[in-house]
Amino acid sequence: MAYKFALCLTLPHNTTKMKKKTIILLILAAIVGLAQFIRPDNIKKYENGVKTEDLAGVPKEVNEILRNSCFNCHSSSSELAWYDKITPVSFLVASHIQEGTEVLNFKDWMSMSIAKQKAVLYYSINKIRSGEMPLSSYILAHPAAKINKNQMQVLEAYLLSISARGKTDSVKLKALERDHKWVKPALNGIAYMPDYRNWKAISTTDRFDNGTMRIIFANEVAVAAIKAKNINPWPDGSVLAKAAWTQEIALDGSVSTGQFVQVEYMIKDSKKYAKTEGWGWARWKGDDLRPYGKTINFTTECISCHRPVRENDNVFTIPLNLK
Amino acid sequence: MKKLLMISTHILILINLFGCGQSNVNVLNEGASVLALNELPENPLLLHPLSSSINPNNNTMATLYGNDLAMDHVHANNDYDYPAGTILYEVIWKQKPDSLWFGGNIPGEVLSVEQIVFNDKIKPTYKLYKGNGLQVKQRAKDTLERVKLIISQRLAVSP
Incomplete structure (x- = not known):
């Protein structure tokens, strides 16, 4: 009997609690839902950006690693996951991309000299080696972006292959540099000849x-x-x-x-x-x-x-x- | 005052006329040119300039010229193994001060032209053209040394 009484007392109480929870959840959902109307200005630009082309003169496998692990924040086009687009995560993502492209944007690859391209790759690989890149918070949400040992070896082998000391390499580099598309015109518009x-x-x-x-x-x-x-x-x-x-x-x-x-x-x-x-x-x-x-x-x-x-x-x- | 102004105007016009007359003269550095081939098989100055050097001790300057094969070779390789068919010319000038820029020297008279031809043989052939009219010298001295020195010149590298 006592048990029955207790049940009678607690039921209405539990129901209120549950209702409260539901209300809070609903409010939260509404806030999150409404928040979706507030999105970072640049996220649209990134998600609709023209796909950054493969880096010219770089082997396919190296391209794939860089595209997979770096391009999302270091190029003008980002392949965002669905959860990247949800506010407030989208703000974090947008600020990552903003800061990332400011430091290095692979979109500009073609306008870099061969020497500059090489310097950019060395800079990148050293950031990866030190564990600074990709950002740990980014890897947490995008585990596929983590660069594993094998991928690291591919990057290192490629960089060593273009950095061999000796005449042949410097001459090869020279031959490549004779493609002068990267040279900017003079300030009066005259193109380099x-x-x-x-x-x-x-x-x-x-x-x-x-x-x-x-x-x-x-x-x-x-x-x-x-x-x-x-x-x-x-x-x-x-x-x-x-x-x-x-x-x-x-x-x-x-x-x-x-x-x-x-x-x-x-x-x-x-x-x-x-x-x-x-x-x-x-x-x-x-x-x-x-x-x-x-x-x-x-x-x-x-x-x-x-x-x-x-x-x-x-x-x-x-x-x-x-x- | 008016008269003075008129006279000075006339003088100015005269100077201008004189100036114009001068500017119509086409100035070429004839003394530093190969004007007649004589014994030379071709005018080396019309080939590709590969490099340039100066010998301040002798007040001379030189340009290394080469044919298409030479040009292709030096742009793609860093060695001195020129392929058969390569022709190089080392043209040496006496330096003279640049009349248009104090602080510079330009080519004066041509002192010599050295020709190196690479063929299938181990040693390239060497010929020296010297003196008035650039006659070929039959008994050139230090031939081997000169060949070595000339072919060891590196391309003036530009990006």
Whole structure:
């Protein structure tokens, strides 16, 4: 009887408790449900982003590892799991991607020089080795992203294969670097012209004032103008390229070409470049061929330096007669 | 005052005319050019420039030229085993000061042209062209040393 009484007393109490629980759960669900309307601005961009292409010049298996473990936060396209898209997790994911792409974005792979690409891979592998990457919180939610021993060996073997000391490798790298798509145009929009090494030399200079030596190359139009002795003014279409190297001085005092310093171009088009003395001016510096100058006005510097030879159509070089 | 202004204007116009006359002269570095082939089989200056060097002790400067085979070889390899058919020319000039830039030297007169031809034989052939009109020298000295020195030059590397 006592038991029955107790049951009678407790039942209504339990029901209220359960109702309370349900209400709380419902409220929570409603909050979570409503929260889904509030999503990080950039998450949509990431989930709908164009799929980042495989990294050019990198073996398939290396690509797969990087895509699987790094691309979600280090490229402009992310393959998100369903739970990544739920608020508040989506905010965490979005901030990871934001920070990740700021540091390294594999989308920019093609615009990196070969040397830079190699540096990026070394940087990445060392982050993985130290356990910093992929982030442990990320692996917790995405266990498949963890890089296992075998995958690590694949990455290491690949990096060693492109880093062998010796001539063959550096030459191979050079061959690859001759694809110059990664070189940025000059600030005035002039595109880099990699062909100049196939042009004819119209002179050389020993610039003992600044320790450089130069070879001045001319394209076909300019060479034809030299042959016709028609270089004042130079005809439209003429291009002169002046490449400079440091002077490497041997023990006996003889000097040979050392480190590449820069290549600078003068492109004749009297109409297009009427405002800059009829020439398009451009310069790329260093092995990574950085476009020279901070603003488009860098050409005023070129012109003012060439001012003393205005009578020679602004050209310092006195060409060899290439008959 | 007006007269003075007129005179100075005239002077300015004269200077300008004189200046224009000068600027129409096409200046080429004829003295540093190979104007006549004479005994040379071809004009080396029309081949690919591979590298450049300076000898301050002698006030000379040189450019190493090569044919297509030479160019292809140095761009793909780092050794001196040029394939048969390769032709190299080392052209040496006396330096002269650059009249347009204080602080620079440019090629003056051509002192010599050395030709190295790689064929199927072990040793490449060497010829020296020297003197007025660049005549071939029959008894060139230190031939082996010169060949070694010339072919050991590395390509002026650009990215």
